[in-house]
Amino acid sequence: MKYLLFGTGDYYERYKKWFPKESVLALMDNSPKKQGIKIDGLSVMTPKDALRLPYDRIVILSFYVKEMRRQLIELGTDPEKICHFYDLHDLLSRQGWRKRPLYYWECGRPAETGINPAGKKVLLLSHDLNLGGPSLALLHAAAVLKQKGWASVYASMIDGPLRERLLEEQIPVVVDENLQVETMGEALWVRDFDLIICNTINYYVFLSERQENIPVIWWLHDSEFFYDGVDGKKLSRINQKNLRIVSVGPVPGRAIRKYLPDVEISDFLYGVETSDE
Numbered sequence: 001m002k003y004l005l006f007g008t009g010d011y012y013e014r015y016k017k018w019f020p021k022e023s024v025l026a027l028m029d030n031s032p033k034k035q036g037i038k039i040d041g042l043s044v045m046t047p048k049d050a051l052r053l054p055y056d057r058i059v060i061l062s063f064y065v066k067e068m069r070r071q072l073i074e075l076g077t078d079p080e081k082i083c084h085f086y087d088l089h090d091l092l093s094r095q096g097w098r099k100r101p102l103y104y105w106e107c108g109r110p111a112e113t114g115i116n117p118a119g120k121k122v123l124l125l126s127h128d129l130n131l132g133g134p135s136l137a138l139l140h141a142a143a144v145l146k147q148k149g150w151a152s153v154y155a156s157m158i159d160g161p162l163r164e165r166l167l168e169e170q171i172p173v174v175v176d177e178n179l180q181v182e183t184m185g186e187a188l189w190v191r192d193f194d195l196i197i198c199n200t201i202n203y204y205v206f207l208s209e210r211q212e213n214i215p216v217i218w219w220l221h222d223s224e225f226f227y228d229g230v231d232g233k234k235l236s237r238i239n240q241k242n243l244r245i246v247s248v249g250p251v252p253g254r255a256i257r258k259y260l261p262d263v264e265i266s267d268f269l270y271g272v273e274t275s276d277e
Contacts, residue, residue: 001023001056001057001095002023002024002025002053002054002055002056002057003019003023003024003025003055003056003057003058003059004024004025004026004027004028004050004051004053004055004057004058004059005019005024005026005027005028005058005059005061006027006028006029006047006058006059006060006061006062006068006072007028007029007060007061007062007064007068008027008029008031008034008039008044008061009061009062011061011062011063011085012027012039012061014061014085014128014157014158014180015059015061015085015088015180016040016061017100017177018088018092018097018180018181019059021040021041021042024042025050025053025054025055026042026043026044026045026050026053027039027042027043027044027045027050028044028045028046028047028050028058029044029045030046030047030071047071047072047075048075051072051075051076051077055081056081057081057082057083057091058072058077058081058082058083059083059084059085059087059088059091060082060083060084060085060229061085063225063226063228063229064228065084065228065229066228069082084229085180085229086204086205086229086230086231087229087231088180088181089181089182089183089205092181097181099178099182100176100177100178102174102175102176102178102189103159103174103175103176104172104173104174105163105167105172105173106172115153115172115174115189115192119149119150119151120149120150120151120194120195121150121151121153121192121193121194121195122142122145122150122151122152122153122193122194122195122196122197123153123155123190123193123195123196123197124138124141124142124145124152124153124154124155124196124197124199125155125156125179125196125197125198125199125203125206126138126154126155126156126157126162126199126200127156127157127158127199127200127202127203128156128157128158128160129156129158129159129160129161129162129163129166129173129175130160130161130162131160131161131162133221134199134200134219134221135156135160135162135199136162137199137219137221137248137270138154138197138199138219139154139162139165139166139169139171140270141197141270142154142166142169142171143169143171146169146170146171150195152171152172153171153172153173153174153193154166154171154172154173154174155173155174155175155176155179156173156174156175156176156179157175157176157177157179157180157202158175158177158180159175163175174189176189179203179206181205182206183205183206183207183208183209183210184196184206184207184209184210184211184216185209185210185211186209187206190214191211191214193214194214194215195214195215195216195217196214196215196216196217197216197217197219198216198217198218198219199219199221200219200220200221200222200226201220201222201226201227201230201255201256203218204230204234204235204238205234207238207243208234208235208237208238210238210239210243212239212241212242213242214242215242215243215244216242216243216244217243217244217245217246217268218243218244218245218246219246219247219248219268220245220246220247220248220252220253220255220256220265221247221248221252222252222255223251223252223255224251224254224255224258226255227255227256227258227259230259232259235256235259235260236259236260240263244266245263245264245265245266246265246266246267246268247265247266247267247268248267248268248269248270249267249269253265253267
């Protein structure tokens with residue numbers, strides 16, 4: 001399989017690991033400042049020039065999928081050859097893929113034992129460990145659950161600065177890049193938890209094949225813009241048994257109801273601690 005990757009920004013950095021360099025013919029970007037340079041040893045080309053190469057698939061690595069897809073089609077691209085990073089599970093499964101290593105920290109250092117804290121275990125799944133609103137909200141939820149007696153473990157698709165703050169709070173951290181592309185049924189290590197809280201629409205592929213015996217809370221923070229690359233059919237097939245969908249307010253609720261008009265959604269707002277000063 002030969003790929004063209006469209007986008008060289010943040011989501012290229014997040015997902016490039018899934019594409020062996022020898023399988024990528026070129027990168028595409030609309031920025032004149034990037035066109036003609038090399039990134040990771042790969043040439044950055046205009047979409048028009050790159051489409052002359054003998055590619056099998058184009059993968060859009062951006063949330064601006066609607067505009068980029070339209071641009072490619074206007075340039076004569078077969079729509080069936082255009083994919084989004086949300087499609088990577090199906091794309092990689094067809095050709096086989098090697099799992100990435102999982103990393104686990106306890107008390108500020110890599111843990112030598114498995115992910116098996118004592119007591120009632122809750123797994124909190126974030127799309128990243130950056131200092132953005134959804135990730136921070138999940139941190140505060142993990143801290144409150146820990147105070148209530150739960151053994152909180154915070155996991156993410158990618159590493160980031162929030163990891164150090166979590167470890168300062170004595171909350172174990174997992175970084176498993178496979179969460180970007182695999183389903184709940186394939187992530188064997190999550191089966192030992194009594195409750196899973198997923199953050200954001202990024203986990204819809206993960207939830208598309210889930211284990212009904214583990215209760216899941218899906219905490220949505222996303223506006224309609226972030227649904228542009230979503231496969232509506234796959235989203236509608238998510239098994240809602242033992243699944244509770246909650247939203248930080250009306251905007252995320254309206255966004256998912258465009259795909260699941262009859263779904264039951266509760267408001268689950270969040271707060272952060274304030275100092276006494």
